[in-house]
Amino acid sequence: MTQLLVRYSRILEIIGDIVKVHVPAPQEGEISDIGYGDLALIENTLDQEQPPYMAQVIRIDRDEVSLQLFSGTKGLSTQAGVRFLGHPMQVTFSPNILGRSFSGAGRPIDGGPALGEEAKIEIDGPTVNPVRRVLASRMIRTDVPMIDIFNCLVESQKIPIFSVAGEPYNRLLAQIGAHADADIVVFGGMGLIFDDYHFFRQAFEEAGVLARTVMFVHQGSDPVVEGLLVPDMALAVAERFAVEEGKRVLVLLTDMTAYADALKEVGISMEHVPSNRGYIGDLYSQLARRYEKACDYKGAGSVTILSVTTMPGDDVTHPVPDNTGYITEGQFYLHDGVIDPFGSLSRLKQHVIGKVTREDHSQIMNTMVRFYAAARDAEQKQAMSFDLTEYDERLIRFGRLFHERFMDIRVSLPLEQALDLCWKTLAECFEAKELLMKESLVSKYFPKRSGADSGERA
Structure with a gap:
């Protein structure tokens, strides 16, 4: 691409992991080649042997472009040069990614071989045209009685697990991924410690589902921006498997509160005016753009999203669970190690109970809860x-x-x-x-x- 030949060397300031660079505004009649979300390489002229820093465009303000670095700004000087790649973040998509684990930057982290010249797809694309959506009518069995009997998980549904720190929500998510009757499981982890990542991978391997699972993992020690990319990578891959391969895909995301906290951290670095409790003003839109990827595609497969949303202080009015509740189609409340039958709700369960399940399902569900x-x-x-x-x-x-x-x-x-x-x-x-x-x-x-x-x- 022609923009690879252009090198911008006027760095205005470096704040945290944010670099602001001056890019001359295009002349009259010209169109800028730099777009929001595009990738850039930052070359440090003080150390020619150091590999370029990878960054992403997160703001364009006339002739000032702000970049979020993937690996931090340590060792970077204001004498560095910037080259824009002309495309947003991409993720590898092919059948060869099944059974593999990747970082938030798309690098293999499982010790397996590099994928080489596999096809790349852009992440964070537009949501599906509503005309291509089919009314939810199929159930995803999880073998968890409190879900399958009382609040069925339905294909194309988007539903969170509301919980608090310390609860075994990761164990529940791993159990669902291990037993769900989906064709493919796509796992996205944000802010995980290594033990959590190892636990999920081991659980999927012991259940025999790792061969149809792909994992995108952002660990707590990784750059913040990689945590922001994990949901988009997971959902981009899930969409392709559903649309091109006709697969029933279950996306597991944990923890969306960590994702929102990463958004807040970037917003603070960008000096954005904070909204409710310091979170960015467009938190609802950011969450909705991800959750609305859930879809049952006409003539193809489906994408179902099950996420974890931790509630700081067990406060359901906290901005993250509060906004999530407006977007999703119900919730599972996990507290004291159990799923609460009263606080939990699946708004799509009526599409499958008694229709694709046994005739006594509805009656037994109501009777058990009543007693x-x-x-x-x-x-x-x-x-x-x-x-x-x-x-x-x-x-x-x-x-x-x-x-x-x-x-x-x-x-x-x-x-x-x-x-x-x-x-x-x-x-x-x-x-x-x-x-x-x-x-x-x-x-x-x-x-x-x-x-x-x-x-x-x-």
């Missing part, structure tokens, strides 16, 4: 030393079984087995007439007690 709510009330009566009826004691027993058999995220069951276990749990605590369910379903699925059991109950 669990009653069990919580009975537990409060017990804690306040009120007298308990025999029915209250059965409710409390049901609550314990529900927590143990379904709410624990370590539980892994196929949907049909989980539904059968629901019926078994109900039968252990209640009579058939107490369920208030359709008689046809009760007669078909409610376990028949043996004579000994019936006599003991009587």
